[in-house]
Amino acid sequence: MRLRPxxxxxxxxxxxxxxxxxLSWAPTASAHSTEPxxxxxxxxxxxxxxxxxxxxxxxxxxxPGGDVLSGASFALFDSAGKEAASGKTDAQGQLVFPDLAPGxxxxxxxxxxxxxxxxxxxxxxxxxxxxxxxxxxVDPFKDAAVLLKAKDDKTGKLLAGSTVxxxxxxxxxxxxxxxxxxxxxxxxPVNSRTGTDFWIKQIKAPAGYDLDKPSKAFKAKPGxxxxxxxxxxxxxxxxxxxxxxxxxxxPTPDETGQDEDAPTPSASQPxxxxxxxxxxxxxxxxxxxxxxxxxxxxxxxxxxxxxxxxGVLCAVRRRRADAPTDQS
Numbered sequence: 001m002r003l004r005p006x007x008x009x010x011x012x013x014x015x016x017x018x019x020x021x022x023l024s025w026a027p028t029a030s031a032h033s034t035e036p037x038x039x040x041x042x043x044x045x046x047x048x049x050x051x052x053x054x055x056x057x058x059x060x061x062x063x064p065g066g067d068v069l070s071g072a073s074f075a076l077f078d079s080a081g082k083e084a085a086s087g088k089t090d091a092q093g094q095l096v097f098p099d100l101a102p103g104x105x106x107x108x109x110x111x112x113x114x115x116x117x118x119x120x121x122x123x124x125x126x127x128x129x130x131x132x133x134x135x136x137x138v139d140p141f142k143d144a145a146v147l148l149k150a151k152d153d154k155t156g157k158l159l160a161g162s163t164v165x166x167x168x169x170x171x172x173x174x175x176x177x178x179x180x181x182x183x184x185x186x187x188x189p190v191n192s193r194t195g196t197d198f199w200i201k202q203i204k205a206p207a208g209y210d211l212d213k214p215s216k217a218f219k220a221k222p223g224x225x226x227x228x229x230x231x232x233x234x235x236x237x238x239x240x241x242x243x244x245x246x247x248x249x250x251p252t253p254d255e256t257g258q259d260e261d262a263p264t265p266s267a268s269q270p271x272x273x274x275x276x277x278x279x280x281x282x283x284x285x286x287x288x289x290x291x292x293x294x295x296x297x298x299x300x301x302x303x304x305x306x307x308x309x310x311g312v313l314c315a316v317r318r319r320r321a322d323a324p325t326d327q328s
Contacts, residue, residue: 056098056132057105057125061089063117063139064191068093071113072139076125077106088113100127109137116193116222118142143187144196144220146228150178150206153231158182162230163204168196177204188220195221202230210235 057076061069068089075086076097084105085097104126109119117139127133150162159182166174166188176184190196201215209232220226 055127058132059095060136061093073110141190142223145225146186148184149229159206161206190222195219
């Protein structure tokens with residue numbers, strides 16, 4: 001058993017000797033085969049790190065009705081205010097800014113790309129590593145520009161001080177008052193591509209004029225100028241008659257200065273100081289009006305009394321004349 005390795009050793013050595021340089025590589029490989037080979041991070045590390053840190057922004061542009069909008073221009077600025085990317089939305093309303101370093105950016109809409117739509121305010125966007133930050137941007141419809149005029153319905157003269165409410169449905173959206181030049185301006189929000197229905201109602205007329213009472217309906221489209229006019233008629237003044245003479249009414253306690261609870265003296269009641277002489281004193285003044293003239297009655301009564309007195313006097317004298325005859 002010990003002789004077999006001895007015989008094969010020269011043969012193995014001869015075969016190994018025929019491969020130049022193999023003797024030195026074989027022992028080295030076998031010596032380090034039990035240990036893991038050390039990694040070298042200097043080669044692929046920079047590429048992997050760059051791919052992990054990159055991010056982006058994906059924009060989808062729409063209007064309030066849900067339609068996508070193409071041709072909208074955007075610009076992206078980094079924290080230092082330097083433009084990092086820019087572009088326009090495509091036919092699908094999309095725009096992507098790729099390969100951005102993580103951080104906070106400022107997004108600005110340069111143009112809506114549509115005559116009916118307005119731009120939005122600038123906003124901050126956070127870019128995170130390895131992903132595109134999605135943004136859905138809805139551009140509002142442009143406001144309708146309103147010009148209000150208040151006029152005299154006869155002469156057409158512009159009037160100051162006309163106040164109106166403008167609204168849609170049951171909600172008031174705008175209140176305008178005409179200035180010294182008889183006009184006022186404002187803006188109305190429009191929520192449809194085809195326009196929005198509104199109403200106008202005057203709530204205060206210019207001085208010296210009547211209200212333009214009926215409310216009026218109108219329609220405004222995005223970005224369109226609208227002129228509204230109120231026509232007012234002058235207030236008709238009715239002259240009042242000037243009162244003549246004294247008022248035909250009995251004075252009240254307040255008008256006479258008397259106390260309401262104080263007793264009112266009566267013409268039939270005698271004054272306390274005259275109670276002792278009231279029975280003998282002759283009445284003075286005129287008689288109270290009783291509804292019929294008493295003068296004829298008094299005259300007739302006086303005549304009867306005089307006639308009666310004369311008859312009595314004659315009878316007495318006759319009796320005196322007849323008295324001596326009877327005694328003789």
